[in-house]
Each structure stands twice: as structure tokens, then as C-alpha cells.
Amino acid sequence: MELGVVFLGSSAAVPTRSRGLPGIAVVYRGSVVLLDCGEGTQARLTEAGISPLRLAAVLITHLHGDHVFGLPGLLQSMSMLGRRHVLLVAGPPGLYGFLREAARYTGWLPPYPLYVVELEPWEKLVLPNGFEATAFPVDHGARVAYGYRLVEPPRKPKINLEKAARLGLRPGPLFSKLQRGEPVVIDGRLIRPEDVVEEQPRVTIVYTGDTRPTRTVVEAAKGATVLIHDSTFTSDMAEEAHEQGHSTALDAARAAGEAGVEMLVLYHISARYDDPEPLLAEARRIHPRVVVAEDLAKLVLRP
Template identity: 40%
Template sequence: MITFLGTSAAVPTKKRNHIGIAFKYNGDIFLFDCGENIQRQFLYSPLSPMKIKAIFITHLHGDHILGLPGIIQSLSFLERKEDLLIFGPKGIKDIVKYSLSFGYCSINFNIKVFEIDSREPIDVYREEKFRIIAYPLEHFVDNYSYTFLEIKKPRLDIEKAKKLKVKIGPDLKRLKNGYPVRNIDGELIYPEDVLLPPKKGISLSYSGDTLPIKEYGKFLKDNGVDILIHEATYDDSLKDLAVESYHSTIGDAVKIADIAEVKSLILTHISARYDKDEDIYYKNVERYKKDCKFKIFVSEDLKSYNIKELIK
């Protein structure tokens, strides 16, 4: 499940909080960016901040980091004990250090901070079931997109294993884990003899603030990403302003999604100017929906998306 805790650009509005995106996977929450007031937004969502396993900061502009002091101190008040992981560009260690020095506070859990300093895609977090890749994009300051790729193991063809006289039991598990075994006739059976290709796992990417980068779209395509959350601060009529401010328009985001061949595009980081006349924005989006091969959504605060629905 993906829940948008905030969807505004630099300035929050009555309708949109500063940016924050919660991705729930296997009971854990991965929080992408942490704008001001994100801790309170959790109260209006079906999620618990205590389930946050890691926070991934795209860049160090205020609307993406000002919620860190509040959420860290709230987790301490809630008596968190588990480690909290925080990833971000160079300088994030200082930001966390300053966050811990605001007022009188006592943190009762460990915070592990990891700085990213790479001009190439790099794995920043990996477990048995998934990996998260940081991809450098283009903004006023260092900005990294984050791509989540679920790792699925190959499936076992039981019927084929039986025909090859593999013993039912531990040997099947060994084959699935990539080790050869001997069948009841003493013949060596290799994993590739009985394994089917793995099912496609969950895959999503969040851009952070950036100019549109075609190479990013190609990277997403090469990795089979199905869901793209891309900033679209402005409608297409403000292309010049988008370029000047190192942001993307609706059309820019659509082009990257098209290159990536995703199944769903979710637009976010929306300028406060549309709070008064959001029809301009939505009408621009509707023009693209007619011809796109993928679904397009405009993110709204506190709206959740079911992953299965997004990848249909």
C-alpha cells in the first residue's frame, strides 16, 4: 500500500501538506521524504509511525526534511526501541544531528544515518526480499530518486521434480535455494532442471524534485518498474518556470513514464498555486489520459493506493 501523507510543493496549503510518502511492505513502512507535519498526518491515516523502518530523503530542501525533528521526538515519546534507518544525500547526518538538538529531548532508540554520494545508481539498502536503489537526478542540490525492487525466488516445478525422481523433503528446498541434489537413482539434478522463472515482484520508484531525465526513464524500464511517483509541480503552460526552478511539468512526468513503460504514474509535489484553481491542473492531466498506455493519478493528501490495483 502507498499512502500520501503530503503532496504539496515548497509551500503547504489548506488541501496539501508538505511532501511525505509512506510505502507499507510486509508490515514495515518505508517513508520517502518527511516534510513538516508528517507526524500529525500519520494520525489521519491507517498507518502507525511506529512501523517506520527507514526514511529515505531525496534532497535537503526544507519541504522534504522539516518533519524529521518532530517524527523522531514523537517516536521517542511513543517509546520506540527499534533502530531507525535514515538515508539521504551528503549532509543528512548534520540534519539529523541538528534534529536531535532541538529543545530538551531524550531519544531512547538508535538512529543509523547513511549518506549517499554517488553520480551513478547505487544500492543503498538491501535485504533478502528487496533492494532499494538511489538514482541521482537533477535539481538545485543533490537529489536522489529511490527505486524499490522486490526480489522473488524462482518457483519449484513439483511435477518435474517428481518425474526426475527427486526425494520429497529437504532436497526440494535445496534445489529452490540453488543447490544441486542427487535423486533416488543417484543422478545429479541441478536447480535449472526443476525451477521456473520467479514471479514479478513489487516495483516502484519516487523521483523527488527534478528536471525530467530520459536516462532515468530508461533505468526504470530496464528494471521493470511498474509504478512511478514523479513530481509534476506545474502544468504544461508553465514549462519555462519548471525549467528555471529545476522542476517537472505534468507533460514531463508523462514522458518519463512513457519511456519507462510503467503501468501507473502518480503525480505529486504540486504547486500551491493550484489550490485556488485546481481545474487548470486536472484538465491538463485529463488530456494525457486519453492516449496513455498507463494509468495516471494525481496524488491527494491521505489517499492510499493498493499496489495490485496500480499494476493491473
């Protein structure tokens, strides 16, 4: 697939037989952005047929163990696989110290350039594969925690073939000039790019990480293609969810509806749910397009 999401682990805090700890691979034209890296993520990458050497960046939402304990091992495995090009690792304050201490006590340093960025709220990064990533603050208790809004790089504009034909244009070099924003002349008539060129929509993926309901999610997810939202519990456990800094499936659906997202993915599922159907049922009361993340499942956004 050209663009899509592979769910590597979808459980909350404790792995189960069917769900590993949080990790999401955003695949784009052969490169991968990894969102969170719970213990076991590198094994899931192997199961999914994704080489760690394809990683362009790793984005960590917060420094709870179930989201970050897999990172030191993954970094070391990449060196053993021969990685030599730079890797961007970004996340909240404390990320550099965590990796520094892991390196100190294991006596291992990467033989490839490791660029670690500790982000500020609403800070934007352009990732090595061209994606724009915005770290937005979420509410997961006292510890700094972020979600991420990922926007794919600008796509090559598309020629409206019907409009082009009516103007006497045929596929060829003139199409390329128009797509570059240059006007062309045919039979003495000036044809401007806006006469036939249409901008291609860009995919936006929003991942909340762990959070109780908060307005920042709605703000970050406005008009998104996909919202991957903390849905740890069903709404009958809303009080417990919010006390622990988490959301219910109903909370996720309400945020998705208010933000006008195209698709909602329920994520970070408590181990108490062998069958996620109750989560799915309550979310679908609010939002028409909902799926529950399953480990190793692929969400194809562009084949």
C-alpha cells in the same frame, strides 16, 4: 497488503485542505520505508493507521523544508512512543548537520540508535527490511537532490505445478529442495531446479523527488513497476516548471514511456490545481496507466 504505497502528502511546497506536504510510505510485510518527511507527515501516518514504530528507514530526497521539516518532530515522537531499535535515515550531504542542529537547539537526543547516512550519487543501500535502495541524482537546481529506486528483496521461487505434475512430482519436501536450488531424484530420474522452478518478479518503485526533466530518471526507472514522478504543473507552464527545477505531467509521462514503466503516478501537485484532471489528461496522451496521487490513497502492489 503485503506490498504497496500509501501517499501521506502529495502537494508541492504549500499544503492545501486536501493535500499535505510530501511524504510517501512504502509498506512491505509490516515494515515501512518513508520517502521524504514534510511538515505534518507524522499526523498523516496516524490518519493512515501506520505506527511510526514500523519505520525501517527514512529516505530524504533533498533538504528543502517541504521535504524535511517534519523529520525532527517525527524522530522525537518515536521516542515518546517507546522506540528502542535502530532507525536508518539517509539522504544528501547536509542531512546529518540538519539533524545535529535540530537536536542541539531543542535539547533532545533520541534514546534509540539513529544511523544517519549521507549518500553519494548512485550509491546503493540494503535497508533493514531487505529492500535495495539506489540514490540517483536529479536536477533540482544548485542543491544536491536525489530520487530513489527501491527494489524488493528476492522472492521465494515458485514451482510450476503443471511441469511438476508431468514429471511425477507432488507438493512436499522435494518442492522445498528444488526451491533452494537443489536437484532431486524421482524414479531414477534427475530433476533440476530449472526444470520446474520459476523466479518470481520483484517490484521496483522509483520516486523522483523534485526534478526538472533529466536522463537520470529514465535510467533509474527502466522497467520499473511504478514511477512516482514530480508533476507540479501542466505543460502550458513548462517554462516556469523547469526554471523552478520541476516537471510537468507531460514530462513525467514522457519519462515513463521511455523507461517502459508499468504505472505512472503524478506527484507533487501545485496548489493551483483544485482538480488534477488537466494533469491526468495530458499524461494519458503519452502513457496508458496513469493515476494522480491523493493523500491517504493506497496503491496496492501485492495484497
